[in-house]
Amino acid sequence: MNRANRGMNLTQQVADTLGNAIINGKYGAHNPVPSEAVLCEQLQVSRSAAREAVKSLAAKGLITSRARQGIRVLPESEWNLFDADVLRWMRDSNPSLELLREFTELRVAVEPEAAMLAAQLQDHEKITLIGQALDRMKDAETGLDDPLESDIAFHLSILNASGNRFFMQLGRIIDTTLRVSIRFTNRRTGVNAGVHADHKKIYDAIVDRQPELAAKQASNLMSATLSTILSALEENSSANKA
């Protein structure tokens, strides 16, 4: 089962194993998932554990499980991309630029709106947290803090300051994927002083109660990120043609 076993209970371990296998394409239309009974034998767990794992994956949209039909892998369009596990499995097993692009398109839409709402709402407590994340980014420039974690903290703090529950929840998913995205973007463009400065523009606009400007600054930042990804995709496709 290749269990990582880090605090996960048996059901979660089984779900993790199966989920990874499905997303890797080990099971699919032509290679159906074995029946519950067979799964128990293969993974050496009880039916309870196997069943609960199967239910879990069904809830995530990966499979259906019906009597006499067995366990069927659903088409990828049914997979719930807003589930942190699904996203993590996809991220790890199939780290495609394509998924990263689509994800960034979502951020292009969401983050400027969140910055705008934060500037309108003026929740000082939460705006303070944005400032603290920004300070961490500055420290990261001189190696005093982690550039990845501080960058993530900044973006999440803006979503949290929006006061919008949907945006806040997107934060969790964004967290999962940012850990790949930022690493990728920084590798391509280099971590330089500009990063902190660009983020500061957003923070300043929020503090100055300028919603439109905050949205604009966030939009600029996200567009730049998207451009980086798009040009990488261009390179890949031209490389494939050659």
Added chain:
Amino acid sequence: MNRANRGMNLTQQVADTLGNAIINGKYGAHNPVPSEAVLCEQLQVSRSAAREAVKSLAAKGLITSRARQGIRVLPESEWNLFDADVLRWMRDSNPSLELLREFTELRVAVEPEAAMLAAQLQDHEKITLIGQALDRMKDAETGLDDPLESDIAFHLSILNASGNRFFMQLGRIIDTTLRVSIRFTNRRTGVNAGVHADHKKIYDAIVDRQPELAAKQASNLMSATLSTILSALEENSSANKA
């Protein structure tokens, strides 16, 4: 258990019953959810059914379930608003304008971006579907089609034409909530000829390959919707003060 029983299996019925009860506030910090054993008795189901329902609700972020601790209701901030069930329960039990506002803020962010991508991608098959939904909206003006369903179909078809998997998946959630939102907005502003015309502007921009314009038109439409909700919220709060 008050089971609707419409095609749902036992586990789903239990989850539905419990989910509704939790969101209605029947269980909470001071009224913890009974232990699995008690739930079995109360709902007259086996331990398996109760357990799988509990697992399901835990996956949705409503509860945690740990040994000796029992089943605890999590704070509302943990509830997964991107789960169709959770959203439906909240919508039905607590149809607050506040939630509708936050949801519309999400749409304000997402739908213009989706329209822009649709105009860029030019997937003719999917753009045709937008046109068909628009035709249905026109029919709805003369009573030949359902205004609610056609309106929903239009917005979903744009998300689908974006080619972005995250936007497409948001469609499902939007579907759930639009069934309240559109009814509310139409009740306030009246269903008039302007509705079809405003939607057509988006469609035309997509067909004409004008991404910026498509985004702008979608933004106008969504902003108007949000304004309607915001003014209703104003009225409520001033009515409460009086």
Added chain:
DNA sequence: TATATAGTATTTATATGATAATATCGCTTT
């Protein structure tokens, strides 16, 4: 009195076996 420690009880986690419901397949009948 305060704090640490071991023990106890409660609850979920996992395992096992049995029965019910149901979708699929093949056979029969018309």
Added chain:
DNA sequence: AAAGCGATATTATCATATAAATACTATATA
């Protein structure tokens, strides 16, 4: 060839038992 029917495999549900985790309690110790 189509429709109906029964056999069969598989999940759904139930029932029960044991293990593991953990909050609470009582006791001992400083």
